[in-house]
Amino acid sequence: MTVLLEAQHVTKIFSGGMFKTTGVVALRDFSLTIDVESPSIISVVGESGSGKSTMARLLLGLEAPTSGAVLYRGKRLQDLSRAEKHQFRRDVQIVFQDPFAAYNPIYKVDRVLEVPIAKFGLARSNAEKRALIEEALEAVGLRPMDTLGRYPHQLSGGQRQRIMVARALLLRPKLIIADEPVSMIDASLRASVLDALRQLNQQFGISLIYITHDLTTAYQIGHNIIVLYSGSVAEAGGIETVVKQPQHPYTQLLIDSIPQPNPERQWQDEAPASELGQKASASDGCRFAPRCPHAFEPCVQAAPPLYQTRPHQVAACYLYQEQPVVPSEKMDEVFARRTPLTNGKRLENGVV
Amino acid sequence: MVSAKPVLEVHDLKTYYETLRGPVKAVDGVSFDVWPGERFGLIGESGSGKSTVALSLMRLIRPPGRIESGEIILDGVNLLGLPDETLRQYRLAEIAMIHQGAMNSLNPVIRVRKQILDGFQSHGINLDKDEADARIADLLDRVGLQPAVADMFPHQLSGGMKQRVAIAIAISLRPKVIIADEPTSALDVVVQRRVMQTLRKVQEELNAAVILIGHDMGLMAQFADRVGVMYAGKLVELGSVKNLFDKPQHPYSQLLMESLPSLDEKASFQSIRDLPPSLLNPPPGCIFHPRCPYVMERCKVEVPELIEVAEKHYSACFLHDGNGGMP
Secondary structure, three states: OOEEEEEEEEEEEEEEOOOOOEEEEEEEEEEEEEEOOOOOEEEEEOOOOOOHHHHHHHHOOOOOOOEEEEEEOOEEHHHOOHHHHHHHHHHEEEEOOOOOOOOOOOOOOHHHHHHHHHHOOOOOOHHHHHHHHHHHHHHOOOOHHHHOOOOHHHOOHHHHHHHHHHHHHHOOOOEEEEEOOOOOOOHHHHHHHHHHHHHHHHHHOOEEEEEEOOHHHHHHHOOEEEEEEOOEEEEEEEHHHHHHOOOOHHHHHHHHHOOOOOOOOOOOOOOOOOHHHHHOOOOOOOOOHHHOOOOOHHHHHOOOOEEEEEOOEEEOOHHHOOOOEEOHHHHHHHOOOOOOOEOOEOOOOOOO | OOOOOOOEEEEEEEEEEEEOOEEEEEEEEEEEEEOOOOEEEEEOOOOOOHHHHHHHHOOOOOOOEEEEEEEEEEOOEEHHHOOHHHHHHHHHHOEEEEOOOHHHHOOOOOOHHHHHHHHHHHOOOOOOHHHHHHHHHHHHHHOOOOHHHHHOOHHHOOHHHHHHHHHHHHHOOOOOEEEEEOOOOOOOHHHHHHHHHHHHHHHHHHOOEEEEEEOOHHHHHHHOOEEEEEEOOEEEEEEEHHHHHHOOOOHHHHHHHHOOOOOOOOOOOOOOOOOOOOOOOOOOOOOOHHHOOOOOHHHHOOOOOOEEEEOOEEEOOHHHOOOOOOO
């Protein structure tokens, strides 16, 4: 096991007010290990305010944790030397949500591919540079001839986002964090971006953290999933298990609320919160209690730990308090593991 | 409840945006009817012209855009022929609109109460305080909000609550037609379901027709009775939601359905090849032909009309012409 990036009990509190008296807990006691020997796709799902983007920013070192630590190859991000930071910036890449804002409109799109090559000294000649760019574009399903030499406004959102994926790929990173990469792209072109991301994982063995509010694409692309609610992990595990047999009431609500493109499967009414839940406040106890139809006595006392409900599933819910407790730093041990690449062939061991 | 006469008839609507390089035909010959109490969906991707249809129905197109030709007949009156002042009285009272970003459609420095009352006052309805309180409480109650919300400012409300206030304003004068342009696209799915269920409830109570504009096929399937599919400024298919989702007829609708990711099984993703055409310089013949997997010689020259392929199910494609057969 080679640990590339590790979040250890990370908590992020954004404080506000003149004397920093009010605080919003954006992420609470979050732990995750990215092992590059078994590159997998982890989908992180949550609604706005769930802390999913804060998690991404913490992993990228764009925010410092209030407590806990983010480690890159065993060293805290703040303590990295210049050379190590350079390597970190190469190993961990991000694809942002907005493929429109990520470009400078007065430069041709070639520039977003040329700059990282120059910065990291990837090519010794122009021909080599051109070859690298073409290879990366082809890997994400774009024809270099039709793409290079054009301005951002001449390309669709799907094409622009795929160039961003190609840019990330150029550096041969170990991990790509994609924060809502398809939310601004039309349905008919969304698939092309998701496919490009999936290729990076399968063909180049790059780990991927796919952050989204859309459970459907999360399911389509991910091997494992983390469901965040109000800064805490509500449920996590192998994606088939979690999506097909959700245990946490929030995950159940989320899946029920998705409008299915099938008129025969009509939306059901939302179950109201239980009597105790309606009186609960989110600050003590379970964050979901005020909306939970099953809230009962323990839920208003203290936040629930993760309980292991199935071999590849944990849920932070007292409904499963009979089950063994999983410490938060061991959450990802229930993930469906993929065996390391051997001779370019992957065994789908453990993936349910 | 569907009566014998449509409440809204749109005939051959053309809305163009003037540019230096010629007109952009954002809506190019769209016709459809909407019946009282019906939930009609208009689906399309960005640039398909669906929002331009919505703005045209309200006659809110601003220069360089203009409604080139066509008729919009609301309960027997052609809205395009009305003087501005009469039309202003029609808006909200007869035909109301719920915009995409509720957070942007409310005035941040005015209390909810005043924003609801504005609609009454601008239509010459002056209520005394007790009447106003009662009307506002009733409206808020219909959309599932507490009466106390009336005294709040928009920033004190969540996104879902703001969108409910927008619905309350839209129904305040009991319009016959409500246009909802992506009313929930900024909301989380759980809140989206609540808002859409609220919209359905008030629409049924008023027996108003709703035109839901959007790109989310799932939302259409859940909400609409009948759906029109728009592509590059044209209506390419029109039918009941059941027929359209069961047996899409137009190749574009078929491909759009196939590109939807599902929660049921993992599958390979299907994208539609290439990109939508430029509306400045649209291709000749069928507007979809450059991307269509079934393209024939004829499609490159002739423009297909909407024809009835099954009962009340229309599609604009030459494949339905007998010799082609269905794909």
